Amino acid sequence: MTSERQNPFNGIYAATLCPLLEDGRIDEVTLSRHLAACAFVPGMKGLLINGHAGENFMLSRQEKRRVSDIAREVCGTRATIVCGVNAEDSREAQSHVDDAKAAGADAVLVFPPFSWALSQDERMAITHHEIANARAQMPVMLYQAGVNAGTMAYRPQVLEKLAQMPHVVGIKEGSWETAAYEAHRLIVRRVAPHVAMMASGDEHLFTCMAVGSDGSLVSLAAIVPELVIALDVAVKRKDLDEARRLNARIYPLAKAIYGTAPGGYANARLKACLKLLGRFPSDAMRPPIGPLPKEEIATLERALSEAGA
Secondary structure: OOOOOOOOOOEEEEEOOOOEOOOOOEOHHHHHHHHHHHHOOOOOOEEEEOOOOOOOOOOOHHHHHHHHHHHHHHHOOOOEEEEEEOOOOHHHHHHHHHHHHHOOOOEEEEOOOHHHHOOOOHHHHHHHHHHHOOOOOOOEEEEEOOOOOHHHOOOHHHHHHHHOOOOEEEEEEOOOOHHHHHHHHHHHHHHOOOOEEEEOOHHHHHHHHHHOOOEEEEHHHHOOHHHHHHHHHHHHOOOHHHHHHHHHHHHHHHHHHHOOOOHHHHHHHHHHHHHHOOOOOOOOOOOOOOOOOHHHHHHHHHHHHHHOO
């Protein structure tokens, strides 16, 4: 079941969204409320800000720094802040890691650049992480991309090397395939048992947690945080009947958000859910992502109802 290894970064993190005003600017008032609502749910370890769900690929460096500043202002020292870093250029990534440290983040999660979907090798991956954290020397989480993400997904030998790098404390494992998750978990347990393996495929939380997990950094925890935390608790105490009941509520929502084509609209679906729940006044996205069709909004509304949200 779930690993009992002690790591200060173990636990459930909400991968938060970035609410926007209709003109595309960050809605800072709603963002502050959103971060607080996620961070202070009983049992929540902390927040992943500026992750994929937080549109790190759409925000400027200055905007990401502002999100980081707001997160620390809102959370103080009561929640662990992990700041996502997503940059194609390694020295640009270094600047973003430096910004995260200056804003008071507790760790950074370094995403593989999107261009690596075309080509990537061990030397590139190691060099990118070394340069990114060269000055800040912060605790680092890795991101294992999905099996359908091309060469953005680290091959086993690359993951093995990365897991053994100094400052690496965890892995957001988003393979989106449980066999790959288990294989990667076994590699990390063998070469770097101190590194937390975080089950982070929203559609596969239950199965990955049952295989063994040290926590999770997922956007579903920003929509139905109590359910995700309860699922983790049920698996830890080996109450599989309760875990299955919770998964039956979570899974349709995960499929509606992430299992519906095209996958690039997942963030729009997440924001639509928060608008349906009355937590965001707007589900605005930046172009080229536009509004969702009415039938998809209806599907999300049904999935939220099934989840009891």
